[in-house]
Structures are given as structure tokens and as C-alpha cells.
Amino acid sequence: MTLLNVSDLTVTLATSTGDADAVRNLSFSLDRGEILGIAGESGSGKTMTALSIMGLLPYKGKASGSINFDGKEVLGSSKKKYQHMRGKEISMIFQDPMTSLHPMLTVQTQLTEHMRYHDKMSKSAARESALKLLDTVKIPDPASALRAHPSQFSGGMRQRIAIAMALACEPKLLIADEPTTALDVTVQAGILRLLHQIRDERNLSIMIITHDLGVLSSLTDKILIMYAGSEVESGPARELLSNPRHPYSQGLIAALPGASREGKFLTSIDGMPPELGNFPSGCAFHPRCGFAEDRCSVPPIDATVVSKGHRIYCPVNPFAHDRVEQS
Amino acid sequence: MNEILSVDDLVVEYNRDGTKVRAVAGVDLRLEKGEILGLVGESGCGKSTLGKAIVGILGAAEGEVIFDGLPVKKLTRGKRPEHFRNLQMVFQDPYGSLNPRRKIGAQVIDGLVIGGMHRSKALARAQELLATVGLPADALGRFPHQFSGGQRQRIAIARALAASASVLIADEPISALDTSSQAQVSNLLVNLVHELSVGMVFISHDLSIVRRISDRVAVMYLGKIVETGTVEQIWESPAHPYTKALIAAIPHADGRSSMPADLPGDVPNPMSPPSGCRFHPRCPLAMPECAVVEPEFVTLADNRQVACHLQKAGQEPVSLELIPRVPAS
Numbered sequence: 001m002t003l004l005n006v007s008d009l010t011v012t013l014a015t016s017t018g019d020a021d022a023v024r025n026l027s028f029s030l031d032r033g034e035i036l037g038i039a040g041e042s043g044s045g046k047t048m049t050a051l052s053i054m055g056l057l058p059y060k061g062k063a064s065g066s067i068n069f070d071g072k073e074v075l076g077s078s079k080k081k082y083q084h085m086r087g088k089e090i091s092m093i094f095q096d097p098m099t100s101l102h103p104m105l106t107v108q109t110q111l112t113e114h115m116r117y118h119d120k121m122s123k124s125a126a127r128e129s130a131l132k133l134l135d136t137v138k139i140p141d142p143a144s145a146l147r148a149h150p151s152q153f154s155g156g157m158r159q160r161i162a163i164a165m166a167l168a169c170e171p172k173l174l175i176a177d178e179p180t181t182a183l184d185v186t187v188q189a190g191i192l193r194l195l196h197q198i199r200d201e202r203n204l205s206i207m208i209i210t211h212d213l214g215v216l217s218s219l220t221d222k223i224l225i226m227y228a229g230s231e232v233e234s235g236p237a238r239e240l241l242s243n244p245r246h247p248y249s250q251g252l253i254a255a256l257p258g259a260s261r262e263g264k265f266l267t268s269i270d271g272m273p274p275e276l277g278n279f280p281s282g283c284a285f286h287p288r289c290g291f292a293e294d295r296c297s298v299p300p301i302d303a304t305v306v307s308k309g310h311r312i313y314c315p316v317n318p319f320a321h322d323r324v325e326q327s
Numbered sequence: 328m329n330e331i332l333s334v335d336d337l338v339v340e341y342n343r344d345g346t347k348v349r350a351v352a353g354v355d356l357r358l359e360k361g362e363i364l365g366l367v368g369e370s371g372c373g374k375s376t377l378g379k380a381i382v383g384i385l386g387a388a389e390g391e392v393i394f395d396g397l398p399v400k401k402l403t404r405g406k407r408p409e410h411f412r413n414l415q416m417v418f419q420d421p422y423g424s425l426n427p428r429r430k431i432g433a434q435v436i437d438g439l440v441i442g443g444m445h446r447s448k449a450l451a452r453a454q455e456l457l458a459t460v461g462l463p464a465d466a467l468g469r470f471p472h473q474f475s476g477g478q479r480q481r482i483a484i485a486r487a488l489a490a491s492a493s494v495l496i497a498d499e500p501i502s503a504l505d506t507s508s509q510a511q512v513s514n515l516l517v518n519l520v521h522e523l524s525v526g527m528v529f530i531s532h533d534l535s536i537v538r539r540i541s542d543r544v545a546v547m548y549l550g551k552i553v554e555t556g557t558v559e560q561i562w563e564s565p566a567h568p569y570t571k572a573l574i575a576a577i578p579h580a581d582g583r584s585s586m587p588a589d590l591p592g593d594v595p596n597p598m599s600p601p602s603g604c605r606f607h608p609r610c611p612l613a614m615p616e617c618a619v620v621e622p623e624f625v626t627l628a629d630n631r632q633v634a635c636h637l638q639k640a641g642q643e644p645v646s647l648e649l650i651p652r653v654p655a656s
Contacts, residue, residue, distance in 0.1 A: 041505040041506055041507065042505055154593040154594075155370075156593065157593070184369040184370055184532060185369075185532065185533075185534065185573065185576040185577055185578075185587070186369060186572060186573065186576045186589060186590035187369075187589070187593070188576070188578070188587070189575075189576040189578070189586070189587040189588060189589035189590070190589035190590075190591070192578070192586065192587065192589075193586055193589055196586065211505065211506055212578070213580035214535075214577065214578035214579055214580045215578050216580070217578060217579060217580045217581060217583070217585075218578045218579075218585060218586050218587055219586075238583070241580055241581065242581070242583075251507070252506055252507070253580060255506055255507060255509070255510040256506075256535070256580055257513075257533075257535040257536040257538065257539040257540075258535040258538075258539075258577075258579055258580065258581075264363075264517045264539060264540045265514050265517060265518075266509075266510035266513055266514055266539065267510065268507060268510035268511045268514060269507040269510070270511075271507075272475050272477060272478075272505075272507065272508060273505065273507070
């Protein structure tokens, strides 16, 4: 069952040189209990996509299109409506847990705040469920953790506390923006396992944003790859990672140090991602693409379905073989 | 032997509220010309402190660093001795390591002029260096903010080369960069090591990149090296349980959706390191003696070095797969 349906989302930001589209005509959907990974380099629009769902776009940022969450249109909702939704229906965790935790307040104050606000819980009832939450996210000795301040925990433990906060009001969707980027691999593995377990136990939908394809591979059901504000490829995680079809996804996966074991040199994509406000026309990747043809710079670029649920935005489709259907 | 750098029993201490914290607690390392030594470990294990102590930004409490035959001294406000100009460092954050108010040309030329080159020749040499790291010639007249992260890291590398570096200490040089710049900068570094026969210590928390580019790897835990060996030895048959746990925690983008293994617990506080083997509280294979006796750093028959009670000096490494795990209490 579909929980989130984003269609034709365009996010416009005000820059010093005028308005620029940071996200362009993005469409995707997320089922209940499904984990979607959004991948892309910095500036590809992945965080802006998440912020537009949360109604948290920066000053003068505008979103158009449609964001349908749990059967209701949320784009353009009033401030008050967003206030009731954030933390209750949709929660978000960030790269650096210290940005979402207040350094001067105890864990208990922060963890019970939205239970008391959204669910009108009594102080003692909220404390009880805070204890359970800390146990869920595997914080040792929850009772003393409640009395502690965030600075008394390590990075991994802080991220666990941030996850507990996000889960406090039993949201239907959790958005995780680079949740493990600031953590060590050993700690990262624990957080990934925790997210997976929470999904299984609560049938929670998770949207995870990261530039690390290894993280996506272990966690997600489906993946969407963005470049310069647009989707370039999306599909089931396993299929997309083992059989990427867009030249950009191909390049990203080939650039990973683990991808091939021959020699010390990595396969790199020449050039660098375009800057906001300077996105090339047509397929934005065409100036860096080895397969580019004249038609690549002419909009619109239509989706090509390469197999069930797997599509690319590439008019050339250079890695096509057998059953290719045009959508 | 082409040994260019050696670190002998190095100890680096910080002062924390009057107590001494040993961030680096007795480290031995060797580096040859044209070799890449990967230095890996979790954050807080002391790998950056070790890097800074090698170039002399931090002073050693005990032990010494020998660069090209002479001991490295802590940097002072005075001029750096000529001999150590070739020992250079590249930092993680290319936004913090370049002066935002000076043009790129001036910053690269500084390194050349301080090294004794005449200003008239320095300009041409700076242009050459920028070309070596793959930047356009007009980069000289621009400011750092006009470049992307990957390009800034190239400028930082050009600056290290301006001092004709023979050893580069690269502290997380690609961690702050995007995927496509990461591959480009990593290739540049490997290329320089090969062409100029530079020795490089590549400090990183990203084991997959270290595996790819290094010749040898040193694994650090809480201020000590727990294992060193060739990349093949470390990856194919890790001899220290910590090395094994680090490798098992790497997620693979192979589409097989395998969940990486986590290593429970955090790196202990270096102010009060655990008794015996520093890894024993987190070690799945810990034995009673591990909590009491600190294992010596011994050389095994296959020439790798490891500090673990399971491994005996001069013998073949014992495969960790064969040892039953201690059930978590």
C-alpha cells in the first residue's frame, strides 16, 4: 500500500543570482514498510526533496507539484498543519545528531517533549514510554541515560537517541538524511541493523538519503539516483546495483574502491557536478557522459523502463540489451 | 633498503585538566620510498595525532621519528630546518587549509620561495605544479572559494609538492569529497607516489579505499598499532580480532543486501585505557589473560606484526575463523 506519493516535485530556491531549481520534476512513491534510498552527490537535490516533504524548505524556497502522504495532499499545508504532522506522522533524523539534540537539556526532557505535545501524555506515562524507546534503540541502562545530557554519549549513542526521539510518536515515515556519514564503520553497522529491525517490527517506511552506495545496498528495497536535481535512474536495490543502466549510475558504482580489484587506480567520472542555477539542459549529465549524443541536450528527457520497476532517464540507453520496452 | 621514515616507540600526550592522556601510546612504523602505508582505525584511536606528530606539529613525549636519517623535532615559530621541508602533510578539510584571502598562485609560490627559489622562476614552477595536479593554468590568479572541494584538495597537494615532498602524510585527504572527486584525487595521489617515488602515509577511516591503494596497512586501536602487514595479509587473513571486525563492518555495494557486522561498544576513553589488551572489553575472542597481560607486538612467520595473545612470535598466523567465539555475557 502506498504511503507517500511524490509527483512532479520541483523545488525552487532563491540564490544570489536569482531563482534556481534545486529539484526538477521528481516523482517517486514509497509503500508502507518499504525502505527507499535516495543517492546522489552533494548538490543533487536529495536533502531538498526531504525538506520539502517535511515543510522545512529554507527561506524563500518554494515547492510545486504534489506530495501525497497517507492519502492527503501535504504540499502547501498551513504552518499549523505541518506542526501537527512533524514528529507525529513523519520524523526526520540528521547526519550530525548534535544538531537535533539540545546540549543543555537532559535526554528525558527531549525524548518526552513531543509525546507530551502530540499525544498529550502525562509526565510519568511519557517517561515510561521513553524508557521503552531507549531499550528499543539499545541504549544500555535507559534509566540513567534519561538523566544524562547528550554530551555524555558517543556519536553512535547520540544517533540512537535521535532515532528514539524520532520514533516517540510512532510516525509512519522516517526520513534519515545521511544518518551514518559521521560515524565509524563499526558503529554504522549497528545503526543500519537497528533501522532494519525497527522497520520490521513497526512496519515503518524509511526514506534514507546518502551518498554511500554500500549503505544503500545493505538497507534498502529500492533506490533512486539523483543528479543535478533530477532522477537519472530508479529501481529495486539489488537489480539497480548489480545492473546499473544510466551512464552516471554506472560511473558512480564503478568509482567505488570495492567495485573492482585490479590495480590501484579507481575508475573516475571526469569533470564535476554542475552548480545550482547552472544545470545543463536536457540530461544534465550529458557534458560529462561518454555516450552523449546531440539529442541528450534537448529537453524533455523521457523515462525508459528497462525492467519491472526499473527505469532510467537516458535517451541513448547505451547498456540496453534484450527486452527493452519504451514507456 | 629505501627506508625514508621510521617511527620508534612514539608516545604523544595531551594535557586534559592536569592529567596526561596518551593519544599515541608507543607506535612503531616504517615507510619506504614509493610506498603507500594505509593507517586505519576508528575515530579517536589517535591516527590523526600520530600523523601530526610525524611531521612535527605535535611534539613527542617519548620515542622519536626519523626522517631521512635525522630525528624530527617539534615545529616552532622559527624557520623549519631545511632537511625537513620534504616532509609534508595534506589535511582533510580543503576549506580550512587554504587561506581564503590569498590567491592560489601566491600560496603555492610561497612554498617555492621559502625553499630558496627565486621569485622569477617560482611562477613558472607553480604553473607546472598546478598542471601536475590537473588544474588549469589560470587557477594561479583565482581565490580558494572559486574552486570545488576536489580542486582545493588538488591545490593543497600542489602546495605540498612545491616543497618537493619526499614523504606525504595525507590525513583523510578524500573523506570530505564527493564520490566522483574522491576517485580523481585518490588517483592523483597514487600517480604522484609512483612517478615521484614519494612515500605516503594515507590516514583514513575508509577501509575500502585503503585496501585499494595501499601497499601495506597499519591498524590502530586506542593509541596503539594492533596489526601491520601487506594489504593481502590484512584482508585475506586478519590475525587480530579488531582487524577482522573492522573489515566485517564495511558495507558492500554489490546489491546482495548483506548486512555488515557491527562491533558492539565504543572506543574506550584514552584517559583510562582498559588493562591488559586494550581491545579485550570488545573482543569476541577474549581470554582471561587478555584482561591482565598486555600482548607484545610480535613478528609472525609471514613477516606481519600483530599484538594479540592468540598469535605467537615466529609462527604462522592462527586463523581467527577456527577459534570459537566467547558467548556474550
